[in-house]
Amino acid sequence: MRQRSTSQKVLIVIAGFMAVWLGAYFLYQKPHAEKTLPGLRARLGGGGASAEFLNAKKAAEYYQYEIRRNPKVAENYVQLAHIFLQEARVTGRHHEYFPQAQEMLEDALRLRPNHFEALATKAAMLLTLHHFEEAKQLAEQAQTRAPQTAFVYGVLCDALLELGDYEGAVKACDEMLSLKPDLRAYARAAYLRELHGDREGAVHVMRMACDAGVFGQENRAWALYQLGKLYFNLGRPDTAAYIYRGILEERPNYAYALAGLAQISSARGNAEEAIDLFKQAYRVLPDHGFLESLAGLYRSNGQTEKADEMIKLVLENFAQHEEQGWNIDLEYARFCGDHDLNLDEALRRSKRDHARRPNNIDALSVHGWLLHKNGKTAEALPLMEQAMRLRTPRSEIYARAGLMAQALGQNQKAINYLEQALALNAHFSTAEIRVAEQALAELRRGNKVS
Known part of the structure; x- marks a missing residue:
């Protein structure tokens, strides 16, 4: 009886152990239902039925299940x-998808504070929100932890x-190219060349970027759009239009291709067609840049x-962006400067943007333009x-520098800058071309009289 009792006890212990082990195993295997995870929403305009969206949706569901x-x-x-x-980039619905992405990245970094891809991805998101200093810090942390990863160098380059x-950006881009010469690396190299x-x-390398892309995919369409812009800025609008139409064959209703065609129509004096194309672009992708145009x-x-x-x-869009954590100082200042709106506030913002990145070309040119608009041309021209x-x-920078030089009585410098502006691209902006041409004609007449 005693031996049997001992055997029973052993069996009970083993059975108990197995019950605990199996319970733990199935608890581990069973999806955790208590955490509500965000997902993708149907795209507008029939985009929800595309193979690209369906693949993205399946991928999202897979990672939701794994989590x-x-x-x-x-x-x-x-x-x-x-x-x-990526869905935010494709649809323009940043206000929906950025908070979701941020939540996922914070969860990842709570689990692994030094996860290089989480750091680099958060940096990429911060770049879109225009928090450049914080993005650089995170990209550098990621680079320290993964010095042989191309994605990290791409974010650092940006x-x-x-x-x-710009010198540091060239070095980061070179590292990216040496590690993984793909569409993203070539596109950055092309931008740096320009x-x-x-x-x-820049045209040569951007063509390499396009060739490295997959037919119909958004990143190839974006690279082709950049190639079209390069040709437009070279004074070859016919080539640019051919590229934009080709994009629309690969990726129907691609908003930036529509916007590119709109810019060409505007340069050719067909304002109504340009307006219609920009409206189409905005219906597909709610980018405030289309409203500005x-x-x-x-x-x-x-x-x-x-x-x-x-x-x-546009101003309502800017306010919404700021509420959602974007820094839009440069965009606000540039838009208001172009339309002679809120010039005091625009100057305050351009000054703040220039202070945080004093060597950036856009920050310099926009702050210079706002100084000029506020009667401080002597400060603006340098x-x-x-x-x-x-x-x-x-062309825009040279044209505006020419107008500033003219206002300061530096006529020969003004002529040189205005001539360079028109030589670089005689199609850069219909309104500004007229102003530049009128100023140049006036200066040339003055030189002849003197």
């Missing part, structure tokens, strides 16, 4: 954040570009009431000239 099954694997949160960020450290005045080299077109076309409507919408230090082929 529920094992909530302690940081990588799954990072991959889900990537999906949300942060350095925005902060005006920034340094090598437009033909519409405001300018309506104004130059004499449609004052409609221009005022667009201006109101900033514009600093913005031209790399010989970046931006």
Whole structure:
């Protein structure tokens, strides 16, 4: 009896152990239902039925399942954040998807504070929100932890570009190219070439970026759009239009291709067609840049009431962006400077933006323009000239520098800058071209008289 009792006790202990082990095993395997995870929402305009969206939706569902099954694997949160960020880029619905991506990245970093991909992805998101300094810090942390990862160098390159450290950006891009020469690396290299005045080299490398892309995918469409812009800025609008139409064959209703065609129509004096195309683009992708273009077109076309409507919408968009954590100092200052609105506030913002990144070309040129608009032209012109230090082929900067030089009585300098502006691209902005041409004609007449 005693031996049997002992055997029973052993069996009971074993059975108890097995019950605990099996319970733990199935608890581990069973998805954790208590955490509500965000997902993708149907795209507008029939985009919800596309293979691209359906694949993204399946991928999101997979990572949601993996997170529920094992909530302690940081990588799954990072991959889900990537999906949300890409969907925000494709749809323009940043206000929906950025908070979701941020939540996933915070979960990942709570689990693994030094997870390099989570750090780099958070940095990429901060770049979109224009928090450049914090983005650079996170990208540098990620680079320290993963010095052989191309994605990290791409994010670091972008942060350095925005902060005006162009030498550092070139080095980061070179590292990215050496590790993984793909579409993203080539596109950055092309931008840097253009920034340094090598437009033909930029075209060559951007074509490499396009060739490295997958037919119909959003990143290839974006690279092709950038290629079209390069050709437009080279004074070859027919080639640019051909590229934009090709994008629309690969990816119907791609908003930036529609906007590119709108810009060409505007340059050719077909304002109504340009307006219609920008409206189409905005219906597909709610980018405030399209509204800004519409405001300018309506104004130059004499449609004052409609221009005022667009201006109101743009300013409302800016306010919403700020509520959602964006830094829009540069965008606000540039828009108000272009439309002679709220010039005191615009100057305050351009000054703040310039202070945080004093070597950035955009920060320099916008602050210079706002100083000029506020009657401080003597302070403004040196900033514009600093913005031209790399010989970046931006007609607008040269044209505005010419107008400033004219206002200061530096007539020969004004002629040189205005001639360069028109030589770089005679199509850069219908309204500004007229002003530049009139100023140049006046200066030339004055030189003949003197």
